[in-house]
Amino acid sequence: MTKRNIFFLIAIINIIEGFLGLIFGKVFIRHWHNVTLIETLFWFLSGIVFLYLAYNLKEKPQKHSKCPICKETFNHHELENGKCPYCKDVDTVDIEEYYKEYPKERDDK
Ligand SMILES: [Zn+2]
Numbered sequence: 001m002t003k004r005n006i007f008f009l010i011a012i013i014n015i016i017e018g019f020l021g022l023i024f025g026k027v028f029i030r031h032w033h034n035v036t037l038i039e040t041l042f043w044f045l046s047g048i049v050f051l052y053l054a055y056n057l058k059e060k061p062q063k064h065s066k067c068p069i070c071k072e073t074f075n076h077h078e079l080e081n082g083k084c085p086y087c088k089d090v091d092t093v094d095i096e097e098y099y100k101e102y103p104k105e106r107d108d109k
Pocket residue numbers: 067068069070071072084085086087090
């Protein structure tokens with residue numbers, strides 16, 4: 001589950017609690033709690049804040065590296081010390097750096 005989805009989930013739960021507070025004067029957190037109007041507003045506001053956060057959260061782009069020998073592309077987390085798993089002791093190159101060095105290959109795919 002991404003951070004963004006977690007924020008969305010919290011936002012939805014808080015807004016639902018806000019509606020429950022508005023309609024029944026109660027919220028449900030394991031069991032029913034009476035809430036005041038101020039508390040109900042707080043549920044709504046925090047829901048909106050989390051919704052805002054979820055929309056504005058930029059997911060980190062996946063980092064990729066490419067092996068200059070076998071031309072395989074890898075996620076950084078697949079690599080040990082940045083070495084290509086197929087070619088022994090060959091350093092992979094960050095994809096952006098790689099295409100700076102070999103700009104022609106960008107058009108190949
Ligand atoms: Zn390789």
